[in-house]
Amino acid sequence: MRLATLLLSGLVSLLPLSSSTILQNGQLRETHFQETKIASVTSTSTGWRTYEPNAPEISYKGRWDSKHISWWAAPGIKFGFTGQNVALTFGEHTSPLVLVAYRFGGLDWQMTNITANATHQFISPSTRGLNLTLSPQLPQxxxxxxxxxxxxxxVRAVHVSSNSTLIKIPNFSKSIEFIGDSLTSGMYATYEAFSGFGYNIGAGFGDVEFSITAYPGICLTDAVCWDNPRGQTYQWFHTQDTSPRAAKIYGTEPEEWDFSAHPSADLVIINLGTNDNNTHNNLTSAQYLTSYLSFVxxxxxxxxNAQIILMSLWKSFSAVGNSYRQTGAxxxxxxxxxxxxxxxxxxxxFNSTGVLQHNDYGPGSHPTDWGHIKVASHMMQYIRLKFGWEFGASGPEIQHETLYWNNEPNY
Structure with a gap:
């Protein structure tokens, strides 16, 4: 269940902030998401300049199809701009009230729910840090x-001020491809993919591009697993994931992903097999081994030219005597x-044994936000020591709303 996208009853679009429901340890977590929807903007609207979604200045992160529809986990866009206004028009294939994160420069992420067939304004003259007069950071x-x-x-269109332009931001020189299931895609984490260890690793390095080709319930073996019609040995080669919305738009014929049109990955991290290991899906260890050998x-x-990291699986934790023990797969x-x-x-x-403890797992048998951060931290150090990748992030927020502290010294 995608709790982050369910609106509270009684919400009306006139409110300056929109609120959504996130369960935190079984209790409602207070949320104040920005209300960004505005009146429709067209190519003839006064005060705006419109770019088509295929404009070369727009960089698409992750997997997007020929209709500029996003797929898999934590896909995004990035561009530079001049002026004081940025808005996006979203098309009919936008999921109702999907939650997105957006930011200006290196400032903290903001959250908002998106409406299909509507325009949302993300940057305005009142945006903090815009057009700084002292030590400006350009491009914006x-x-x-x-x-x-x-x-x-x-994405149907990108709009900026009428006298402004978009600017192409060059890709970073290194890239990571994540291939996984619900663990990599952040299922049950606070902000789902945006809180998962795949995103944490990719964004944590700061100066790398990354794509998270992961979807809950999917097997490595090409088999029906938890309603996923195909496994990653088939689906990874396609643009769309195995979601119901993909089936609704493309049926059983998803677009093939054109690897040649995108930079080759320098690093591939694979975490697959938890679903193959579940008796519900009726797969054998021999099938799994054969599929994995072929897939690599x-x-x-x-x-x-990529280095490929195979992650061991931390299937679950169980009580043993007066303690707990991790069960792999x-x-x-x-x-x-x-x-x-x-x-x-x-x-x-990469041997993940011992990275997580039983209290780093939630009731849904998936890591908590803190569990995802632990996995990401250990993997990042492994990559740093193994391949010499240095950390490029040096201040901008990676994880959103994990700022907990105590200012009371006497308790």
């Missing part, structure tokens, strides 16, 4: 991310895949 940058994994937006080879052909099989490719030099093994 706008960034937007879909927070969810099963919902998305369709195919990933390497797509990204021939396909421990031997994943290590066998690593051993098979080890001498070729591009496959590596």
């Amino acid at each position: 940058i706008f960034e937007l991310r879909v927070t969810n994994w099963g919902l998305g937006v369709q 080879s195919k990933v390497q052909k797509v990204h021939p 396909f421990v031997d099989e994943i290590y066998q895949v690593y051993q098979h490719y080890k001498d070729e030099g591009y496959v590596h093994y």
Whole structure:
């Protein structure tokens, strides 16, 4: 259930802020999302200059299709601009009231719910930090991310002030591709994909591009798993995910993803098998091992210069005597895949055992926000030590609304 996108009853669009329901430890978490919807803007509207969604100045992050519809987990857009206004018009294939995060420059993320077939203004003359007179940071940058994994937006147009322009922001030189299921996509985390360890790692490095091709319930093996019609050994090669909205728009014929049209990944991180390991999906360890061996080879052909990291699985935690113990999944099989490719030099093994403790897991058998941060932190240090990647983030917010502190010294 995508709790972050359910509106409270009685909400009306006239309110300056929109509120949504997020459950935090089973209790309602106070939210104050910005109300950004404005009157429609067209190419002939006074005071605005309109760019089509295929404008070269707009950089699309993650997977977007030929209709400029976003897919998978935490996709986004990024561009520079001049002037004092930025608005986006969203198309009919935008999920109702999907929650997005947006920010100006390196300031904190803001949240808002998006309406299909509507225009939302994100930057205005009152935006904090806009057009600084002292030590201005140019170009001015706008960034937007879909927070969810099963919902998305369709970009129909980008608008700036009539005398302003968009500016192409060059991609970072390094990129990461995440391939996973509900764990990588942040299911049950506060802001879903936007709180998941995939996003935390990609955004945490600061100076890398990243794409999170992950969807809850999906198997590695090409099989029906938790209502997902195909596994990642098939779906990863396609633009759309396995969501009901993808089936509604494209049926059983999703677009193939054109890898050649995008920069090849330098690093691929795979966390798959938790769903294959569930008895509900009736798959054997032999099927899983065969699928994994084949999949790694195919990933390497797509990204021939990439280093591939296979993550061990932390399936669950259970009470044992007077303590708790982690239960893995396909421990031997994943290590066998690593051993098979080890001498070729591009496959590596990240042992996640011990990173999480039982209280880093929520009731839905998925990491808490803090659990995701722990996984990301350990993986980032592994990448840093293994491949020499230095941390590029140096201040701008990565995780949203995790600012907890205590100012009371005597208690």
